[in-house]
Amino acid sequence: MTANSKAVLGQEAAALGLHRFGFGPVGGQIAALAADPRGALLADLDRPSAGQFAANLPSSGESARAVSDFQAERTAQQKLALRAQKLVEADNGPTNFDCKKDPPAAPCAAPAAQNETANQQPKGPAPPPLPQQLLLDEAKARFDAATTANIGFVERLVWFWSNHFCISADKIVAMAGPYEREAIRPHVLGRFGDLLQAVESHPAMLFYLDNVESMGAESIAGINRDKGLNENLARETLELHTLGVRSGYTQADVTSFANVLTGWTWINPDQPDRGGEFIFNKRLHEPGDQIVLGKHYPDTGMAQGRAVLADLSRHPATAQHIAQKLAQHFVADEPPPALVVKLAKTFNDTGGNLKEVAKTLITADESWTAQRQKLKPPAEWIAGALRLTGAQAAIPIGPIMNAQAALGEPLWRPPAPNGYADTEAAWIDGVPRRIDIANQFAARVRVADPLALLDSGLGPLVSSDTRQTVARAETRNQALALLVMAPEFLRR
Amino acid sequence: MNLHAPSRRELLLGSGTLFAWAYLPKLALAEGRDPRFLAIILRGALDGLATVAPVGDPDWVALRGDNALTLDGKTPALKLNDFFALNPAMPNLHRMFQANEAIVVHACATPYRERSHFDGQDMLESGLPKTAPSDSGWLNRALTSLAPGGRVDPKGSRVFAVGPVTPLVARGPAPVLSWSPQRIMPASDDTVARLLELYRHSDAKLASVLEDNSRLSAIEQSGDMAQNMTQKPGGPGPAQVRAYFSEAAGNAAKFLAQPEGPRVGALALDGWDTHVNEGIAMGRLSQLLGALDDALAAVQSNMGPAWKDTVVALATEFGRTAHINGTDGTDHGTATVALLAGGALKGGRVIADWPGLKSADLYENRDLKPTTDLRVVLKGVLKDHLRADDRVLAQNVFPGSAEVKPMAGLVA
Numbered sequence: 001m002t003a004n005s006k007a008v009l010g011q012e013a014a015a016l017g018l019h020r021f022g023f024g025p026v027g028g029q030i031a032a033l034a035a036d037p038r039g040a041l042l043a044d045l046d047r048p049s050a051g052q053f054a055a056n057l058p059s060s061g062e063s064a065r066a067v068s069d070f071q072a073e074r075t076a077q078q079k080l081a082l083r084a085q086k087l088v089e090a091d092n093g094p095t096n097f098d099c100k101k102d103p104p105a106a107p108c109a110a111p112a113a114q115n116e117t118a119n120q121q122p123k124g125p126a127p128p129p130l131p132q133q134l135l136l137d138e139a140k141a142r143f144d145a146a147t148t149a150n151i152g153f154v155e156r157l158v159w160f161w162s163n164h165f166c167i168s169a170d171k172i173v174a175m176a177g178p179y180e181r182e183a184i185r186p187h188v189l190g191r192f193g194d195l196l197q198a199v200e201s202h203p204a205m206l207f208y209l210d211n212v213e214s215m216g217a218e219s220i221a222g223i224n225r226d227k228g229l230n231e232n233l234a235r236e237t238l239e240l241h242t243l244g245v246r247s248g249y250t251q252a253d254v255t256s257f258a259n260v261l262t263g264w265t266w267i268n269p270d271q272p273d274r275g276g277e278f279i280f281n282k283r284l285h286e287p288g289d290q291i292v293l294g295k296h297y298p299d300t301g302m303a304q305g306r307a308v309l310a311d312l313s314r315h316p317a318t319a320q321h322i323a324q325k326l327a328q329h330f331v332a333d334e335p336p337p338a339l340v341v342k343l344a345k346t347f348n349d350t351g352g353n354l355k356e357v358a359k360t361l362i363t364a365d366e367s368w369t370a371q372r373q374k375l376k377p378p379a380e381w382i383a384g385a386l387r388l389t390g391a392q393a394a395i396p397i398g399p400i401m402n403a404q405a406a407l408g409e410p411l412w413r414p415p416a417p418n419g420y421a422d423t424e425a426a427w428i429d430g431v432p433r434r435i436d437i438a439n440q441f442a443a444r445v446r447v448a449d450p451l452a453l454l455d456s457g458l459g460p461l462v463s464s465d466t467r468q469t470v471a472r473a474e475t476r477n478q479a480l481a482l483l484v485m486a487p488e489f490l491r492r
Numbered sequence: 493m494n495l496h497a498p499s500r501r502e503l504l505l506g507s508g509t510l511f512a513w514a515y516l517p518k519l520a521l522a523e524g525r526d527p528r529f530l531a532i533i534l535r536g537a538l539d540g541l542a543t544v545a546p547v548g549d550p551d552w553v554a555l556r557g558d559n560a561l562t563l564d565g566k567t568p569a570l571k572l573n574d575f576f577a578l579n580p581a582m583p584n585l586h587r588m589f590q591a592n593e594a595i596v597v598h599a600c601a602t603p604y605r606e607r608s609h610f611d612g613q614d615m616l617e618s619g620l621p622k623t624a625p626s627d628s629g630w631l632n633r634a635l636t637s638l639a640p641g642g643r644v645d646p647k648g649s650r651v652f653a654v655g656p657v658t659p660l661v662a663r664g665p666a667p668v669l670s671w672s673p674q675r676i677m678p679a680s681d682d683t684v685a686r687l688l689e690l691y692r693h694s695d696a697k698l699a700s701v702l703e704d705n706s707r708l709s710a711i712e713q714s715g716d717m718a719q720n721m722t723q724k725p726g727g728p729g730p731a732q733v734r735a736y737f738s739e740a741a742g743n744a745a746k747f748l749a750q751p752e753g754p755r756v757g758a759l760a761l762d763g764w765d766t767h768v769n770e771g772i773a774m775g776r777l778s779q780l781l782g783a784l785d786d787a788l789a790a791v792q793s794n795m796g797p798a799w800k801d802t803v804v805a806l807a808t809e810f811g812r813t814a815h816i817n818g819t820d821g822t823d824h825g826t827a828t829v830a831l832l833a834g835g836a837l838k839g840g841r842v843i844a845d846w847p848g849l850k851s852a853d854l855y856e857n858r859d860l861k862p863t864t865d866l867r868v869v870l871k872g873v874l875k876d877h878l879r880a881d882d883r884v885l886a887q888n889v890f891p892g893s894a895e896v897k898p899m900a901g902l903v904a
Contacts, residue, residue: 428697428698428701429701431698431701431702432684432702432705435679435684435687436678436679439679439680439683448625449610450610463693463694465694466690466694469686469687469689469690472609472686473609473686474535474536474537474609474682474762474763474764475535475536475609475610475613476613477762478682478683478762479610481683482683482687482690485687486690487691487694487698491695
């Protein structure tokens with residue numbers, strides 16, 4: 001092999017690796033990584049603060065209390081307004097508010113004034129309400145981490161685990177971002193067992209899957225309130241988070257596990273002190289021993305649940321389930337069976353060490369030889385386009401979130417606890433819609449040389465058809481839209 | 493709390509933007525005139541021969557065959573004079589021409605002689621005599637040189653932010669304000685078509701999704717199933733393009749018409765790259781020209797009394813091949829038309845040093861030969877309408893253009 005063709009092969013692997021395992025290349029990165037693409041990805045795992053934020057954002061408890069206060073104040077204001085109106089009506093009979101409804105027109109302001117509000121001027125639209133602002137801040141920190149990461153392999157792992165252990169901002173907006181930072185990020189390169197414990201005991205998950213309402217039928221609270229079990233968290237932990245569906249557990253296992261988890265709840269966010277934080281409430285906990293998957297768990301209070309989770313995290317079915325999902329997410333909709341075997345083996349051999357599992361993903365040849373057929377999910381595709389053009393600083397997070405939502409993947413709002421689907425079938429029908437998003441994105445970005453950008457983004461992966469299509473574009477903006485819609489950029 | 497689902501409007505807001513100068517031109521004001529100037533950049537290379545056809549040229553019909561506009565065709569072209577006729581999609585421009593409020597400059601081109609859109613657009617907008625990176629455009633540099641006669645910003649001292657993507661023609665040191673039309677513009681049919689072509693060569697699955705989508709789009713546009721189709725796939729229909737062009741240009745005029753509003757503005761309208769099924773008399777180009785014609789009518793109507801002080805200049809990066817290509821379209825060429833409209837013009841004229849259409853007359857045997865430098869026209873308008881200084885025009889606005897004298901007598 002000539003030195004030249006070796007260099008091309010290195011660049012191909014670098015480009016493939018950056019798209020498949022990271023958020024896509026930035027300028028010059030393909031060449032820089034060509035000598036040792038696998039080494040560069042492995043090194044991404046060794047960054048001291050990998051997966052962590054420096055961002056100064058509120059904890060889930062702080063955020064939940066702030067939103068609770070906000071909502072309480074708004075309710076009070078509405079009641080006050082209603083009260084005042086009733087007083088006025090009682091005093092004056094029917095009121096005439098015309099002068100308030102129709103303020104005199106602003107002098108000489110016509111189209112110019114409208115213009116200013118439309119363009120994010122300093123005196124632009126009012127800031128969004130607190131809950132939405134919290135979400136925007138969290139989303140921005142998350143997106144910035146993806147677009148500014150060196151390679152982004154660890155951020156991709158964060159996104160993967162966040163989707164695997166999803167909650168929904170539709171149900172608990174205050175904690176969507178904090179949950180990911182508190183329960184997911186610290187453990188993406190740690191042990192799966194620790195990740196599982198952090199997730200299932202996080203107030204966001206306990207609220208999302210209704211465990212805060214669950215109480216043992218024979219618990220003190222259950223007897224007093226004549227209420228009982230909610231199985232949701234127990235079932236989804238078995239079916240989605242650990243063993244996987246049809247892996248052999250029974251309804252009896254679900255019920256027992258749900259009993260085990262009773263008492264895992266939160267302090268209502270309207271409590272000013274520790275509202276929104278986790279608490280084990282013994283009064284809710286079903287007394288007595290439980291049998292889950294044939295194993296006997298004595299009633300040790302909260303430790304009973306810890307023990308079941310620890311066993312689930314080490315179960316071979318869990319290793320298989322996680323290996324399958326990881327391989328499907330990163331490599332192919334139908335991943336090479338040999339790769340799944342390797343990942344599951346590492347998972348089992350290392351006691352669920354996720355950093356070692358990630359290393360196996362990179363070092364396995366199957367991860368590199370699979371065809372580039374995986375259709376990037378919308379948010380990953382958007383992040384890749386932003387990174388490549390360096391446009392992340394110029395485009396506010398609002399339109400980015402809107403674009404994600406328009407493509408069917410609104411941030412932290414999956415329709416169900418199984419998260420967003422990870423196969424082509426789920427996303428391919430949205431491709432025509434991506435053209436509009438690409439068009440709009442391109443209209444906001446200044447590109448000096450679309451062909452140079454094409455080389456930066458795809459290197460030797462670019463086909464001659466794509467190069468020609470981009471080169472012949474009518475405008476630079478159209479060239480950019482075509483570039484990010486090229487099959488090589490959509491797939492990895 | 494529920495974030496509402498974003499509408500297409502929110503998603504796509506911001507394409508096509510007006511940029512306007514925040515001052516008044518002092519010298520012109522001192523003469524008792526209050527000139528308005530709007531530059532419209534037509535990106536994609538407008539087919540000048542399809543816009544203004546040389547119906548009096550004996551080689552015309554032979555050159556373009558069925559695609560040649562004529563005065564007695566199925567859709568007759570609109571007569572401008574004994575030699576030239578306007579595309580029938582542009583009755584408003586025709587009316588302005590007859591009222592001496594429009595000028596056509598034909599066989600006109602920038603100094604650019606290659607055929608790359610990107611480089612051609614850069615030269616058109618930068619005003620530089622060669623392809624070179626530039627951070628500023630000729631319009632902005634012209635404004636920098638004009639003595640400001642007072643700030644037009646009704647809010648006084650506030651500095652306007654410029655949107656993220658200012659067209660190059662308006663970029664530069666002169667302070668500009670920005671405005672984006674409210675109407676949204678989905679990706680054009682042209683962009684969709686280019687992708688479909690690419691996918692057909694390289695990714696059958698993606699191609700089939702786009703094809704299915706276009707089919708749905710066609711059904712929707714025919715009216716059936718309209719109830720069920722909440723989300724419109726495919727590109728914008730002709731009505732959307734029309735509405736978009738009109739809103740962009742019409743609102744620009746509303747700004748410029750304000751007594752306290754800006755006097756100089758610029759915007760860009762894309763979509764003129766007609767390689768396939770050009771549709772000169774009926775079809776794509778006809779629809780685009782119709783949309784542009786509506787936009788000019790919207791400018792006139794929204795300018796109100798200020799129309800008499802107005803010049804609108806429309807220019808494109810280069811023209812298209814003289815011959816029709818193998819796919820009923822035209823490829824990148826050289827000379828084309830520049831259009832001027834507005835009540836301040838000494839109009840009703842086609843200005844052309846006609847090069848002829850015989851093979852030997854064509855530039856490199858394929859394109860309409862450029863005989864008028866676009867800079868002559870633009871310099872003429874900047875000089876006589878805005879009172880830009882000759883020397884500044886030759887050195888700063890269009891650097892190295894001292895030999896290219898401003899065309900006199902364009903403005904009444």
